[in-house]
Amino acid sequence: MSISMAKGEKTKSKILEKAASLASICGLEDMSIGKLAKATGLSKSGLFAHFNSKENLQTQVVQWVAEMFTEQVMRPAFNEPRGIPRIRGIFENWKDWIEGDSLPGGCIMIASSTEFDDKPGAVRDEIVGMMSDLLQSLTRTARIAIEEGHFKADSDPKQFAFEFESLLHGYHLLQRLLKDPDARKRSDTAFERLIESYQADLPKPH
Amino acid sequence: MSISMAKGEKTKSKILEKAASLASICGLEDMSIGKLAKATGLSKSGLFAHFNSKENLQTQVVQWVAEMFTEQVMRPAFNEPRGIPRIRGIFENWKDWIEGDSLPGGCIMIASSTEFDDKPGAVRDEIVGMMSDLLQSLTRTARIAIEEGHFKADSDPKQFAFEFESLLHGYHLLQRLLKDPDARKRSDTAFERLIESYQADLPKPH
Secondary structure, eight states: OOHHHHHHHHHHHHHHHHHHHHHHHHOSTTOOHHHHHHHHOOOHHHHHHHHSSHHHHHHHHHHHHHHHHIIIIIHHHTTSOTTHHHHHHHHHHHHHHHTTSSOTTOOHHHHHHHHSTTOOSHHHHHHHHHHHHHHHHHHHHHHHHHHTTSBOTTOOHHHHHHHHHHHHHHHHIIIIISOOTTHHHHHHHHHHHHHHHHBOOOOOOO | OOHHHHHHHHHHHHHHHHHHHHHHHHOSTTOOHHHHHHHHOOOHHHHHHHHSSHHHHHHHHHHHHHHHHIIIIIHHHTTSOTTHHHHHHHHHHHHHHHTTSSOTTOOHHHHHHHHSTTOOSHHHHHHHHHHHHHHHHHHHHHHHHHHTTSBOTTOOHHHHHHHHHHHHHHHHIIIIISOOTTHHHHHHHHHHHHHHHHBOOOOOOO
16 A cells, blocks of 8 residues: 555544544434535535535444454454453443443444435445344354353354344443433343353353 | 314324424434425414424424334334233334334334433433433333233232333334344244243143
8 A cells, every 4th residue: 555545544543533523423324425514624526525414424424333343342352352241341341332431432333223224325225234244244243142152052043143133232222212220220230131041051160 | 172173183183293293204313303394395384373493393203203103113012902902012013113103213211212312402301301210100010910920929020021022122123224134033032032021820630
């Protein structure tokens, strides 16, 4: 990569960071090159050179958010031991993510899932791909928990992925919309109940 | 109520039905008196006479949807016997509701929960009220299941309400965004697992 390309990529990444931040509050559909120009103080023509269209900007924001989610939620959890500790890692990181340490308006992935479910096009396709990938990653993590003997051998890893994902959507509701002071407690309890229901019986002491 | 008032209310209810239908697809934030005029063929000035402002229109759509949810999901379930049969009724009706029998774009309540979580104002307040009421209804239904001896005596009804609500958000994701052919199967399995985890031990046969 030439120095100028590297610089261009860096600038673009910074713009996408601001765009994601804005979209997390106002919604991805409300995001446009004009609004981004206003929010960042950058020229509309400069932004057009980077993104060409509103749809392209939205698609790239989704890609950027998916990368950040991998970076902040999934990757650190993969340093945890295989099986339940890794699943617990994903859960803890995901809660921090929803609380908006990175995105002030909470999880764009969850918000855009309902925002774009009835809007066919490139942005919807990108969101579907991102959510399918996430469910597949969760399914793999559950499969590893079975291999490690942490989960019961007859557990259904896809079922676990669905129930785990649902729980985080519920947490998003309590934490972001209702600002329920018990949001953490509720989701932690639900998580422990979920894990317990899949967990293999401990071997009896000799 | 005078005849002309009754007629006015009926007209308004018909307009709200169309507005809710539109908002279920395009999102509540995207809903405006201008767009509603275009979609319905009614005059902007006539719609202004009914709603005065975009915010007022949005708030009334939320109220209308909440009433319809009560009418189609909650009320029929209350004809079921107290306890688990009633909870099962809510679950079944709610899935039909999400599949869009009434609203072509799926559940506005779930969609608007993430759409408005970072937008302070009257519409957000209305959504918070609606979601809090729903969680309270679910909590009461769980409390009744304890009273009936269907749920374990030490069950936490608020915890059940949270887990039940989360499951429906997960179903919305699989059904509306991912169009997963297994969406019903996944949510039905999760529901049975959830009920089983709260269910009181059956009395031993004599």
